[in-house]
Structure formats: structure tokens, C-alpha cells
Amino acid sequence: MASAVAFVGHTYQVRTFGVEEEFLIVDPCNGSPLPLAADLLRLQDPFNQAVDRSTHPMLAVELHQEQLEVITHPHSSLSGLAAEIRAGRAFADSLARKAGARITALATSPLAGTPHATSNDRYDALLEKYALTAREQLTCGCHVHVSVGSDEEGVAVLDRIRSWLPPLIALSSNSPFWNGTDSGYASYRTQAWNRWSTAGPTDVFGTAQAYHKLVADLSGTGVVINPDFDARLSARHPTVEIRVSDVCLDPRDTVLIAALVRALVETASREWKAGQAPDMVPAIILRQGAW
Template identity: 80%
Template sequence: MRTFGVEEEFLIVDPVNGVPLPLSAEVMDLHGASVRVAGPSARQMLSAELHQEQLEVITHPHSSLDSLATEILEGRAYADSLARKAGARIVALATSPLAVSPHPTRNERYDALVEKYALTAREQLTCGLHVHVSVGSDEEGVAVLDRIRSWLPSLMALSSNSPFWNGQDSGYASFRTQAWNRWSSAGPMEVLGSARAYHALVADIAATTVVINPDFDARLSARHPTVEIRVSDVCLDPRDTVLIAALVRALVETAAREWAAGVEPDRVPAMVLRQGVWMASRWGIRAELLHPATHRPDTARHVISALLDHVRDALNDSGDAAYVEKARHRILSNGTGATKQRQSYDRNGRLADVVTDAIGITHQEPDDRHTSANGSPSWTWRPLAEAVA
């Protein structure tokens, strides 16, 4: 079974007015003190991000969906418990609904980014979900990257959770994608065919001196034996995070099997894929997406069904199929995080309500967790208790 893990980026916000607060250094100090007390038993991994209004929570590698989901919930609760001590909360919003002037985190790396990228870096207060899946080699990893390209906009649509930007409705389901694509190396790649070609491309990009580690939509991890899929917004509902992680692992496994069987990748040009990215960013699951098989518009419901059919064998083999089917129906019926944010705003026309409602959805835990006969998690969910240990 391939191992997988996630990195979730969160906003640190005022629990009353919803404004992002530059408190990551204080939260990280509290984390450091907690780790010193817990010692080797410390479980949670936290990291600062480009701006002080952000915090990243990182899971360990897991083999089962159930254990990964448990750590996702634990990580959200732990980070929030630290933020509370600083008078704040963490919330899973991929952009801030309220206007904000972010405060860059001061270190050598981020200072260089802000100096080089100017307004693009200064405005880049965006929160994503990154999924890492283990691969046996760089060669297998690049073969996977070549074969999952067309399916990535579907993940973006399912995770869309950033309709607001600078205090107004952007019109997009994932405006984070629009902001993120201002980075010089963001977006889909062409089919590369080999690890050698991939590393040559990375070296050529580095030689331009514009960027060292490219921000491709999916890439080989520079630090781990994994592929890293980076297209998703951070998900408001933790159940959606679990869904995206399950689908990404299934996509990686399906692509690796195709490579082993000699199935050639779809060589659709990256420029065509960019149109699919734009459609997913604009509409989420509310309208048409580009179908990965035809690269022509089709309903979101049909495209998501095609995605599940494509990875069905891998989902069955991992025991994740039942959970994914249930989550798919829930999202198609109730909407994504972008839907819920707009519903919150429509009630009273207050962006602060969008944030406070989102805090409640961010922090959920299963009221009844058990593993079904086929190994997939089956849960009833309730809000997390207000007092976090």
C-alpha cells in the first residue's frame, strides 16, 4: 500500500471580526514549548509560511485512510489550541474573505522571495492542500506526473474554497488558483517521459535564477521519495481533505500501473490543460469542466464520475471506495467550501460571519468512528467541543 500524507495551510484569525492576525511566530513558540515538554512522544508537525497570518500543519506518512484522517483532525485541533492561547483561531479558508495587508515572515528564504517577486509575494496570502504519495523511484514518479495531468483540475474543483478576495466576491470558486498562478513556474507541465528530462527541466529553470524549486501543479518532492500534488485549496470541511487525499493516492497508483503496463500518457498540450484549470477555478463544481478524456466541456457531475471510474480499481484495492463514493455524493449535493462561504455571506451580508461560520466547520471530529468491513472509515460527524485540551 502506498503511503500518503498531507500538508494543510490555515489562516490565523480574530475569532470575533474574522480579520487575519500576524501571530505565526507566537504560535510556533507555543508549539516549540509543547514539543519540549512532550519530548519524543510529540506527534504534531507545524511550520510557519510565507506570511505571519498563516500556519501549516503537516501529517506523518500513513498507509490507511482512517489513520490519516485521524491525524488530520488531531492536527487541526492541536494548531487551534495553540492559536487560542494567543487569542486567535485557525480556520481552513484558502483566501481571506476580509481585506488584509499580510505581514511577510522574516527569514532569509522569504525575504528573498518578497524582494524578487514584489507585489505577487506580498499579496500571496493563500492556503493550499498538498498531498504527498510515495513512489518507488524518480522514474516512476515522473511516469505518474505524466499520466495524472489531465485529472488534476477535477481535484481543484472538488476542493474549491476561495471565492472571496480583498473583501469582495471574486466570482471564482477558487480565486487562490488565480493568485497562485502569478508565480512564474506555477501550472501544468508538458509530458516529460523520464526522470532525466524532469531534472533537466528543473535545472534549466533554476539556471534562469528566477526560481530554484518550481511551483508546478504536481512535482517530485525535493525532500521525500514522493510525488507532491499541489492544485487543491485547503478544504473547509476535513472530510473533503480526506476525500482529496484518497483520490490523489488512487490517481498515483492508477498511473503507476498504467506505466508498468506500457500505457502511454495523454500528450495533450499544457496550454489546453491550463484552460481546464481556469474552468475549475472559475466554476468549481457549479458548471462545466473539461473532460479529461476528450478535453471538451462536460458537466462537473460527469467529469467527477469519470475520475472515480478511472481510479476505481485502486480505490477498491485500498479499501477507500466506499468513503470516496459517499463523499462524492455529499459534495455534489451540498457543495464545496466555496458554496458554504457564499451561503454564510448571503444570510446577513457580513464577511465576518463567513469566517466565524468557517471556524465551526474547520473544527469537526467524528462522533462515531469505526472501520467498515472493506477497511474504509465510516463516521458520523459533530462539531469539535469548544474547549480543546
Template identity: 80%
Template sequence: MRTFGVEEEFLIVDPDNGSPVPLAGDVLRLHDAGPEGEAPSFRPTMAVELQQEQLEVITSPHSSLGALAAEIRAGRLYADSLAWKVGARIAALGTSPLPVTPHATATDRYDALLEKFALTAREQLTCGYHVHVSVDSDEEGIAVLDRIRSWLPTLTALSSNSPFWNGADSGYASFRTQAWNRWSSAGPTEVFGSARAYQSLVAELSGTGVVMSPDFDARLSARHPTVEIRVSDVCLDSRDAVLIAALVRALVDTAARDWKEGQRPDMVSAAVLRQAAWRASRFGLDGELLDPKTRKPLAASHVLGALYAHVRDSLEETGDAPYAKEGLQRILGQGTGAARQRQAHERAGTLAGVVAYATGVTHLVPADHQPAGKAYLASEAGTVALVAG
């Protein structure tokens, strides 16, 4: 069974007014120093991002969806427990509902980004969700990338969780996608055909003096033997994060099988895929998506059904099919993170109320969250323990 892991980016927010606060350095110093007294049984990997108002939490690779779900939840709780100690919270929001002037993290890499990309980098406070899935070789990885391209906009729609930008409703379900696509190499790619062609393009982009590392929608990881799928907003509800991970692994499995059986990839152009991504970003699941087969608008529920049918065999082989089917039905019923943020705004009447709602949902452990035999415990001291059931 292929292993998979995720990277979740979170906003660090003021619990009183909902504004992002530049406290990533303080949170990470607490993490690096370790806990006082007895060490917890669980400490995730954490990292800085471009802006000090955000924090990244990284899981270990897992073969079981249940184990990954447990670590996603525990990682959120752990990061929030550290944020509490510096007077903040973490919130799974793709963009800040409230206006913010971000504070850049001082590293050589980020300094170079700010110098080169100017306002694009200075304004870039967005939180994404990246899924890594193991592959046997670069050739298999490229075969996978070539065969999952048409389905990536559906993941954008499903995970959409960034309707607000700079204090206003953007009109988009995933405005993070719009902001992210200002990077010069962001977005969909053409079919590569081989690992050599992929590496040649990466080298050519590097040679332009513009691109430091390609920001493709999906790419080979430079550090791990994985493909990295990067189109999703950070998910408001951790159940949605688990669902996206399950679907991504199933897409990778299905694509690798198709490649081994000699099936050619869909040769749809990157230009058309960009239109599919725009539609997904604009409407989420509240409008029509482009059908990956016909490239014509189709009801979002039908496109989700087509995605499930496409990966059903892989989901059944891993035992993830019931969780995936239930998750898709749940999101169609209750709405994406973007829809739920807008509902919270209607109830609260303020953007600060949206952040307060999102902060609560970020750490909520619904009774139906766990796909398989894991449990969470939190001690009185707030230390999160991951406990095998």
C-alpha cells in the same frame, strides 16, 4: 500499500472580527516550547509560511486512510488549541474573505522571494493543500506525473474553497488558484517522459535566475521519495481533505500501474490543461468542467463520475472505495467549501460571519468522518490526543 501524507495551510484569524492576524511566530513558539505538565500523546509537525497570518500543519506518512484522517483532524484541533492561547483561531480558508495586508515571515528564503517577486509575493496570502504519495523511484514518479495531469483540474474544482478576495466575491470558486498562478513557474506541465528530462527542466529553470524551486501543479518532492500534488485549496471540511487524499493516492496507484503495463500518457498540451484549470477555478462544481478524455465541457457530476471510474480499482484495493464514493456524493449534494462560504455569507450578511462559520467547520468532527476505527479525545485542558480504536 503506498503511504501518503498531507500538508494543510490555515489562516490565523481574530475570533471577534474574522481578520487575519500575524501570529504564526507566537503559535510556533508555544509549539516549540512544548506543553506544560504532562506531554500530549500527539504533536504534529508545524511550520511557518510566507506570511505570518498563516500556519502549516504536516502529517506523518500513513498507509491507512483511517490513520491519516485521524491525524488531519487531530492536527487541526491541536493547532487551534495553540492559537486560542494567543487570542486567535485557525480557519481552513483558501483566501481571506476580509481585506488584509499580510506581514511577511523573516527568513532568508522569504526575503529573497519578496525582493524578487515584489507585489506578487507581498499579496500572496493563500492557503493550499498538498498531498504526498510515495513512489519507488524518480522514474516511477515522473511516469505518474505524466499520467495524472488531465485529472488535476477536477481536484481543483472538488476542493474549491476561496471565493472571496480583498473583501469581495471574486466570482471564482477557487480564487487561490488565480492568485497562485502569478508565480512564474506555477501551473501545468508538458509530458516529461523521463526523470532525466524533468531534472533537466528544473536545472534550466533554476539557471534563469528567476525560479528558486518549481511551483508546478505536481512535482517530485525535493525532500521525500514522493510525488507532491499541489492543486487543491485547503479544504473547509476535514472530510473533504480526507477524500482528496484518497483520490490522489488512487490516481498515483493507477498511473503507476498504467506505466508498468506500457500504457502511454495522454499527450494533451499544458495550454489546454491551463484552460481546464481555469474552468475548475472559476466554477468549481457549479458549472461544467473539461472532460479529461474529450477536452470538451461536461457537467461536473459526470466528470466526477469519470474520475471515480478511472481510479475505482485502486480505491477498492486499498479499501477506500466506499469512503470515496460517499464523499463525492456528499460534496455534490451539500456543495464545495466555496459554495458553503457563499451560503454562509447569505445567512450572516457579513464576511466576518463567513469566517466565523468557517472556523467552526474547520474543527467540526462529523459522525461519519472516520473511514476506519479511530477516535479523538480532547482533555479538559484542551490537549488533543490521538487514540487508536
């Protein structure tokens, strides 16, 4: 979906965009992660009955109970997105305070701990299939969704933004620690995330048909439940989803990342419509940019 904006007699279609931010739930005294996500969702139930959920930020569980996801609605303006990001963080933290905890925007925990898995059909399947990789995956990212008009446009965008994703990792880096140790990386979340079987950059797809065939072939292996590409077509929304960024400490940085992603999508779409071919750099070369 896009909205029209007029400038000096010209009307432009502005792509809508939104973000999903994942946060750690921590002890306010020592910063250790706390498995309270289910409790926080129960605390929000009475609140949901009293507000317009079509405009209020949404909360969701993640793979582990030490995490909470805050999801914005689609926006056309940076100011609208920024306001909802701030509201979502404040709301999540207010619920955490009621449970004796706090929400913190860290992509990995500075302290060692044992994550507690969320139990539902999806996460139970992940834990059974991926074992230690899933059990240790206490990481918090920031996913940006940007509207596209079709799967063909979406895949054309994915093919043309690949080289720009490593800089987004660098700009958002917020995870130097892993299990209580200085990892030596600015974004160790990226290293931990790349343990998933399909995580990382992709080669050029060329067409939506080729994209969907690859996804189907991966599913057919019996290994992949959902592709964890750095950027992919959303299975639920008419968007491309860019998934490389750490959750940002400062909400203004989240807005910056989202703005850059939307600009990349718009630029890539224009290149596609103009017949400009994508850069054919192999995925294995692009992967080096995350190191």
C-alpha cells in the same frame, strides 16, 4: 515507502501518503487575519518537549505570518490520516486560542488586509525576487504527498495524472473571495497562485532525466527559486507532491482529496508499468480546466 495489506490470500503494497494543510490565523471576533504564526510556534515549544514528535502533527510557518502549516506523518490507512488531520487542526487551534485567535480552513481571506511577511532566508529571497506577487500571496492550499519507488516512477506518474488535476481543484474549491471582494471564482486561490512564474500544469516530461534538466534550466534563468508545478517530485521525500487543492473547510474533504490523489498515483504507476503512454494534451489546454 509502502506497507503490505493482505486480502483473501493476496498481499498488496499500499502506498503511504500524507498532507500539508495551510490555515489562516484570524481574529475570532471579526475574522480578519492576524500575524501570529511566530507566536504560535513559540507556544508549541514546551508542548514539543512533552510529546513524541514522531507521531504528533508538525507545525511550520509559511510565507506570511497570518498563515500556519500543519504537516502530517506518512500513513497507509485513511483512518490514520484522518485522525492526524483532525488532531493537527485541533492542536493548531488550541495554540491560536492561547494567543487570542483562531485557526480557520479558508484558502483565501474573505476580508481585505495587508499580509506580514515571514522573515527567513527562503522567504526573504522570494519577496525580493517576486515583489508584489509574493507580498499579496496570502493563500492556503492542501498538498498531498504519495510515496513512489524512484524518480522514474514519480515522473511517469506526473505525466499520467495531469488531466485529473483540474477536477481536484473543482472538488476542493474553498476560496471565492479576494481582498474583500466576491471574485466570481470558486477557487480564486488558484488564480492568485498561478501568478508564480512556474505555477500551473506541465507538459509531459517523458523521463526523470528530462524532468531534472528542466528544473535545472529553470533555476539557471535566475528567475526560479523552486518550481511551483501543479505536481512535482518532492525535493525532501521519496514522493510525488500534488499541490493544486485549496485547503478544505471540512477535514473529511481533505481525506477524500488525499484518497483520490493516492488512487490517481497508483493507477498512473500501473499504466506506466503496463507500457501505456500518457495523454499528450498540451499544458496550455490543461490550464483552461482551472478557469
